[in-house]
Structures are given as C-alpha cells and as structure tokens.
Amino acid sequence: MKCPFCSFEESKVVDSRSTEDYTAIRRRRECLKCSKRYTTYEKIEDIPIQVIKKDSTRENFDKNKIVSGLIKACQKRPVSINQIEEIAGEVEKILSNQMIQEVKSDFIGELVMERLKKSMRFPM
Numbered sequence: 001m002k003c004p005f006c007s008f009e010e011s012k013v014v015d016s017r018s019t020e021d022y023t024a025i026r027r028r029r030e031c032l033k034c035s036k037r038y039t040t041y042e043k044i045e046d047i048p049i050q051v052i053k054k055d056s057t058r059e060n061f062d063k064n065k066i067v068s069g070l071i072k073a074c075q076k077r078p079v080s081i082n083q084i085e086e087i088a089g090e091v092e093k094i095l096s097n098q099m100i101q102e103v104k105s106d107f108i109g110e111l112v113m114e115r116l117k118k119s120m121r122f123p124m
C-alpha cells in the first residue's frame with residue numbers, strides 16, 4: 001500500500017479495528033518514511049453463490065433472474081413489481097446469511113414460493 005503523501009511503500013499498522021457492522025477491518029497506518037498516518041480498509045471479497053440446477057449444471061446466483069422469472073409468473077396475479085423485488089431481495093439475503101457456497105435451484109424455488117404466497121395473501 002503506497003503512502004498517499006509520499007508514495008513510499010512501507011508502513012506500520014498503528015491501530016486496527018472492525019467497522020461498526022463487522023464487514024471490514026479498518027487499519028490506521030503510519031508511513032515509515034514521512035510518518036504521516038492514513039487509513040486502509042480490508043474487506044472480504046464477495047464469493048458468488050453457485051446455483052445447482054436440475055440438470056446438475058451450475059451458474060452464479062443472480063437476483064435478477066428471480067425477478068424476471070417472477071414477473072413472468074405473476075403477469076396475471078395481483079403481485080406488484082415492488083413485491084417481486086422485495087421477494088428476490090429477501091431470498092438473496094437468506095442465502096448470503098447462511099454463508100453457503102452452493103444451493104439447489106429447487107431450494108431457491110421453495111423460498112420464492114413461500115414468499116410469493118404470503119404476498120398474495122396480503123396484497124399491498
């Protein structure tokens with residue numbers, strides 16, 4: 001990491017702590033040349049969830065696919081685009097909270113259907 005003041009490449013870490021939501025580590029660094037301090041953030045790179053389809057092929061999880069699938073499926077149902085986006089967002093959150101790397105497409109379908117039924121029962 002180059003010092004933003006003098007571009008020297010070596011520094012020492014003087015403090016490191018998690019950000020409030022624990023998704024990153026914030027480090028205070030001190031340049032070994034000019035002694036000025038600056039901050040860096042260390043983050044986990046997002047790992048895309050792999051969806052295992054019925055024919056055993058895999059593809060990256062894509063929330064937009066849920067949205068477009070639902071729009072097609074709900075053309076004649078009282079479900080708004082907002083609700084569809086919400087359903088897709090919830091499913092994405094559930095999967096990323098489980099910290100899984102692979103999921104069967106059937107399971108995604110179940111999660112979607114559960115939520116779809118709920119929003120048809122309580123239309124907005």
Ligand SMILES: [Zn+2]
Pocket residue numbers: 003004005006007008031032033034035036
């Ligand atoms: Zn420096």
